[in-house]
Amino acid sequence: MPSGYSLVDIVNQLSNEKSTAINIKSKATRNNVVAALDKIIQHLRIFRQTPDNGLIVFCGNVSEDEGVPDLKIWSFEPPEKMNTKIYWCDQVFVLDPLKEMIAEKEVYGLIVLDSQDADIGLLYGKKVIPLKHIDSLVAGKAIKGGMSQRRYDRIREEAINEYFKEVASVASDFFLKQKELKGVLIGGPGPLKDKFVKEEHLNYQVQGKILGVKDIGYTGEHGFEELVQRSEELLKEAAVMKERQLIAKFLTELQKGGNVVYGYTQVMEALNLGALETLMVSEGFDWVRVKLKCDNTHEAERDLPESEINNQNCDVCGQGMRVQDKDYLGELLSEKAKNYGTVVELISTDTNEGQQFKKLGGIGGFLRYRIR
Numbered sequence: 001m002p003s004g005y006s007l008v009d010i011v012n013q014l015s016n017e018k019s020t021a022i023n024i025k026s027k028a029t030r031n032n033v034v035a036a037l038d039k040i041i042q043h044l045r046i047f048r049q050t051p052d053n054g055l056i057v058f059c060g061n062v063s064e065d066e067g068v069p070d071l072k073i074w075s076f077e078p079p080e081k082m083n084t085k086i087y088w089c090d091q092v093f094v095l096d097p098l099k100e101m102i103a104e105k106e107v108y109g110l111i112v113l114d115s116q117d118a119d120i121g122l123l124y125g126k127k128v129i130p131l132k133h134i135d136s137l138v139a140g141k142a143i144k145g146g147m148s149q150r151r152y153d154r155i156r157e158e159a160i161n162e163y164f165k166e167v168a169s170v171a172s173d174f175f176l177k178q179k180e181l182k183g184v185l186i187g188g189p190g191p192l193k194d195k196f197v198k199e200e201h202l203n204y205q206v207q208g209k210i211l212g213v214k215d216i217g218y219t220g221e222h223g224f225e226e227l228v229q230r231s232e233e234l235l236k237e238a239a240v241m242k243e244r245q246l247i248a249k250f251l252t253e254l255q256k257g258g259n260v261v262y263g264y265t266q267v268m269e270a271l272n273l274g275a276l277e278t279l280m281v282s283e284g285f286d287w288v289r290v291k292l293k294c295d296n297t298h299e300a301e302r303d304l305p306e307s308e309i310n311n312q313n314c315d316v317c318g319q320g321m322r323v324q325d326k327d328y329l330g331e332l333l334s335e336k337a338k339n340y341g342t343v344v345e346l347i348s349t350d351t352n353e354g355q356q357f358k359k360l361g362g363i364g365g366f367l368r369y370r371i372r
């Protein structure tokens, strides 16, 4: 259920589904579906309203023994706002939308400010999330009548200082809550943003993560969009930096004989054991899974580098084999990794480190625990 969706509407829909379910031919399936729908309708009574991010409910007979039903129900508020309504009646629980939500995303802090107002937000993956708008009480530069220039400047300076302190404190609080904050981007139309950065008002940890300061035309949500656009290069550099650090860590562990694996066979084994925490795949990794057939119609399936697919011989009769079907293993492994909660990192070949990784076979990863 998406956030803000009416519980009454959902209950009505489920009642309708129930009247349809009565037509299901298989008695066992019909009973299971109807019982699950009843249980969900009953369960929804404990909610007074849909939680902020929406609600996810899984319900069904999980029994291994057909004669003894075991009807279970789970419900929870998802970690991100649900935007779509999904009703799915199937043999298995559909988890993909949820997996997508918890997939690791890059998080950057955003601040856009000028003398009028400031906006604080996050760049989450490719999505901008505005968090807080702050109006300033800073007067314009023009002097009002009856006040000396010096006194006026001092008052304005104090107001700016107060405004900076508030922006910094709100932004620092939000950004420090992000455990995986990759960096902070700051922008604004005037010179005030530079002053804000130079005077180091932010918490020192947040201040240390400033990637860049950009001149932009607006504050507010347009400002966020413009700031992200103008920071594309910086974000790319940050990604390259992250990749370098990851490979350096991998190579250090490898030298120490630590918890890392590399090479297709070892990585596949670790993945199948559920022992792989992070899977690193080079964009230069060219292994494929091929289905082969010889002239005597013997068939085989082999995993090998793409360059070797045309000189394969049949194990049975020794004849040369032709390729019937080909899948890239980098993609297959990445898909498989998702099922084990393994983080997938694509490694470019643009850096020296990336080239070095490719020479090691272009595939490797960090283990959750030692496997031999």
Ligand SMILES: [Zn+2]
Pocket: 294, 295, 296, 297, 298, 314, 315, 316, 317, 318, 319
């Ligand atoms: Zn053969």
